[in-house]
Each structure stands twice: as structure tokens, then as C-alpha cells.
Amino acid sequence: MSNKANSLSKLALQKFKKNFWGVFSFYFIVFVGVISVFAYVFAPDNSRYANQMHVSIHSKAPGFNVDLLVLPSQIKNEQGFFDKLFFGNINTVTEIPISQHTISGNTISYTEYVSDGLTGIEKVYTIEDKTIKPETLITKKTFYLGTDKYGRDLLSRILVGARISFFIGFVAVFISLVIGIFMGSVAGYFGGKVDAFIMWIINVTWSIPTLLLVIAITLALGKGFWQVFIAVGLTMWVEVARVVRGQIISAKEMQYVTAARALGFNNYRIITKHILPNIMAPVIVICAANFAAAILIESGLSFLGIGAQPPMASWGAMIKDHYNYIILGKPYLAIIPGLCIMFLVMAFMLIGNALRDALDVKN
DSSP states (O other): HHHHHHHHHHHHHHHHHTTTHHHHHHHHHHHHHHHTHHHHHOOOOOOOGGOOOOOGGGOOOTTTEEEEEEEEEESSOOOOHHHHHHHOBBSEEEEEEEEEEETTTTEEEEEESTTOOOOOOEEEEEOOOTTTTTGGGEEEEEEEEEOOOSOOOOHHHHHHHHHHHHHHHHHHHHHHHHHHHHHHHHHHHHHHHHHHHHHHHHHHHHOOOHHHHHHHHHHHHHHSHHHHHHHHHSHHHHHHHHHHHHHHHHHHHHHHHHHHTTOOOOHHHHIIIIIIGGSSHHHHHHHHHHHHHHHHHHHHHHTSSSOOOOTTTOOHHHHHHGGGGTTTTTHHHHHHHHHHHHHHHHHHHHHHHHHHHHTOOOO
């Protein structure tokens, strides 16, 4: 039995490797996953939530560069290495965009950057710490995707925002699998009144529009990061439960289940060790589709303002903040996060199709 399962797994893997778009989508998802985990390593602005604002340089085009005067702070940052790595740097310095500057001794005379060709305010900063060289306080920064309406680095916000869109898929699918497999297994295996009761719950949940149910759960749990994850997961278990129930109804009449009962195995062992491993192929395909659905639902909630809350970066919230710029001459501010959502959703749908073809034993 195990050799046959191994041979079928190898055959499915070979078929999957032959599907170009499936393999390409797999590597794309892995790439986005790495970006999500180590977002602050790759982001030019590694401050927490990539939230370093420079209002004077808001809505600048991709490739915009400017000199920044970095004023040191007396506040010491005592973050640990892993805290900085995974949650960003708590920025204690002050960054001022400047259009020109002159250095004289320990004094920096500078003109603050002002948009639309206006003349900026001239100011003087005197360095009190004699160990600091004035030249080290002036840095040139390039905004590769431009800046948003608050003057934040758009590329950094995109990279950090990938974390929410990516991980909501994992959390939501995990919750839906735990609930869906349990409910579907109990309903399909035991049947009768238990099946009727669980199917009633499934049908009631199924009849409520997904987005409406998510909004209701989110409002009940409160606005926030984890609340959205839990809310989306609690609405996606129904489809998993229906598929598992149908597969178990067919599988429990098979000879290997009858043999397991004859050997005296209990119901828990029969379901978990014998039936579920043989019916996971369609469940895996549904998981890929649920990943994509979870990303879209989270983006919709963030667009409506009840998803991840500011200053946390989210692709849906970025579209909400900048959709009016589509008609104001800077459509990329909304189009770039929109394309990110589209590509990630498409990758999960393509890998779902590839898995469906690979796991189809009839082909």
C-alpha cells in the first residue's frame, strides 16, 4: 500500500513538473514568501511598517531622488536583532528632505525641499557632538517606485504589505482545514442525524454572502490584523467540509475501510490513518483556491477600511488611499498594489489548476 502511494506521489510530481505555469507559479509564490518573511531586509525604508513620512516629497514619480539631512536623536534604540529583522526598526532619527546645503565647520546651512518649484525655508543646524562629521548627516535617497501621498517610499510599502496578503492565506487556509476536515469527516463517516445537523450548519453558513459574513465577524472581534485572519478563516471552512464529507461517504464503503473495521480499529484511527490520506487530493486543490480567495477578501476588507489598520502596510489599503490618483495623473500609486494582488492571486489559481491535473489519476 505504501509503495503504491509513493509511486502515485512520484507520478503526480512528475506531471506537475511538466506544467510550466504550475512550476513558475510555485517559484513565484516561494519568492513572495521570502519577501514577506524578510520584508524589512529588502525594503529601502526599514522603519516599522515602512512608515517614514516626508510630506514635502509626496506623490513623486518612480526614480525620484533627493538629499536627506539625518538629524541624530538622544533616544537610544534598544531593539533586539530579531525584532529589527522581522518587525522593522523603530526609527529615532529625523529625516529632512533638502534641496541644497552648505557645510562650514560643524554647521550645516540647508534649504528644505518644497514641491512645485517654490523657495524652501533656509535653516542652520549646528552639530554639538564633535565626533560626528557633518558630511555623514547628508545622504542621497532614491525612491525607485516613487512616494505615496504621505511621502513614504512606495517600494518599501509594497514589500512590507506583501506580508499581510501572503500570510492571511496561510492562516485562513489552516483554520478552514482544521474546522472543515473535522466537520466533513464527522458528517460523512457517521451519517444520519449527525450528518443532517452538520449539513444544516454548512447550508446556513453557505447561504450568507462571504464578504458580509467576514465583515460581521470582523466587527464582532474588532478591527485589526489577527481579527481579519480569523474572520476569513472562519468563513472558508464550508467548502472544505462539503468536499471532505462527499469523499468520505464514497471512501467508507471501500474494502480497506471494511478490513480496518474487521481488525477492530476505532473510528478515529480509521478516519485519520486510512480514509483522510486517500482523499486529500481534492482538498489540496481547494486549499490553493482558498489561498487566492483569502487574499482577495483581505484586500477588499482593507479597501473598505476594516482590514489591517494604519500605519500597517496592506495592498488593499494602498489602493484605497490612492484610487482617486487614477484620474489625477498618478495612476501607478493604485495600479502597482493592484497588480501585486492580481499576480499573487493568479499564481495560486494557476498552481491550483496544475495540482488538479497532476493529482487526477484518470489522466
